[in-house]
Amino acid sequence: MATGENSYLTADEADHHTSSSSLKRFITLSSDDEEKESNKQMVKRQRASSLPKASPLKLMNKQAMIRNTRQTSLSIIRTDVNTGENKWNLNTMTTQITTKQSKKKTTQTKLATFFSSKSSSPLVRTTSLPTVIKKESITEKTDTVSLEGFDIDANEIFSQWTDELSNTSSTTPTKPTVDSKSIWKQIFNKPVKSKADDQELKEQWSKLDKEQPTGGNHHGFRGSTSDMKRNCPFYKKIPGTTFCVDAFNFGNIDGIQAYFLSHFHSDHYGGLNKKFSNMLYSNQITCNLCKSQLGVRPENMTVLPMNTFTNVHGIDVALLDANHCPGSNMFLFRFPNGKLILHTGDFRAASHLMAHPLLQPNQIDTIYLDTTYCDSHYRFPSQDEVIQSAVELVSEQLEQNPRTLVAVGTYLVGKERVFHAIAKALECKIFVEARKFRILNQLEDDDLSNRLTTKADETNVHVVGMGSVTPPMLQTHADKHSLKYTKIIGIKPTGWTTPRTTGGTKHYSIESKSSNTTIYGFPYSEHSSFDELKAFIEYLKPKRIIPTVNVGRANVREKMNGYFKQWLST
């Protein structure tokens, strides 16, 4: 249980409210437990009376978020429309108590309301109230409810609850009054359904299938059939927040304040340009690239530190290395009640990622998972093994013929380790085009930067775009840059290359060969292999997994779901 210093709950309450098994526990409460429960409430009330009164609050925002989790908690996050700041967090926690009346189980909900502020004492006031909502009326998912048109004074809401409390004997729940009902109606101004997670997810996917039937990955990158702006798929939004991840192709998304970017690859930043007028959150390297390559204005970007929680609009966010390309990170979101959501962005799972102190088993509620290779036939060696193999190949080739040009395919960012390792082994420089030169110099790797040159004849190791690793393109490249080579070899590091299991350590395949041009495919991946994904999930044991890649077809999703179930049940 993460009850860090930023948690708005005391440790005791956090445990009480957010324990993963709390729901189950309440359903099976014995009368003994009930007694304990009412004692607890009593203590709480006593403590509440000694706390300072809540100061009057004016709800200035046009939007509030209603979040109902497994623990059936409800929170309203209030934002100042002028500053975009969350000055106050106004939370209403609900806990559930099940009583056995006759044979029928009925669930009643007690409310504990409290106000909290980032700057002052976290718990200003607590109270408990009679039943206002029934469990059945709460969905376990998150709903964003627009409060447009309402100008609600918080005191107006809660004064009525307080009145109810004083008129009610503390142990006997009474029926809600019409007044408090109407207030809840205002907040839940759209119908709230009760559904199991699975069912809810299924519906969100099939809704997406209907809306965007073009298949593919709903990146918003392709597949538009009309001039209508596409909707942001649900799995790019973080429930219970005003956050989205890697969603720049959908204009200004309703209810979104913070646009997170996991790394600088075009299918993730797609749509981002200098006209971007919202707030982007990412790591230093990615922000550098957004500025230099896309012209995103610095005032529209916030650089977040790695490996530590930073508060963004009332929610703590930590950036963790994703082991994908340089400047790639995962996002770990921590809610005021301790709930954790992990968005992996694109990542390659490895033991050193799982060893991160912020990633503990059984702590994560929902994980948004890079499922690029989530199929049992995707197995490839470690990056180190493949790099080793590439270095050996290049060394052999150069020994045979020193007038060999080595062209290594790369992405805009990504696959750097391959040509870097080769250049290190050969103790030589690395030729890159001017644009690539600028990009690589932003990656904060001194040895890499020192080896770069934009003069083609200074080294045998040339960096080219992945698309240029074809026989005719390589030929053109060799002709264009130098006459001092008699042979050219292309290195194509891509995860889609099926590794040749030659029994040895030569992890490559020959993709094409002519008299003086050979292209080698290396199974060098910057996404998790199937086994790595499996190990990652089996270690973390999240409550729920939402895939973010290969989600365009229902049958593929079903297959992945099958794997998830297996992994989580071991």
Next chain:
DNA sequence: GCGATCAGCT
């Protein structure tokens, strides 16, 4: 004439 977006391709 420029940038943004799209189809096609790898």
Next chain:
DNA sequence: CACAGCTGATCGC
């Protein structure tokens, strides 16, 4: 196929 682009055409200003 997917990935992470690239190229060239078209659209909007």
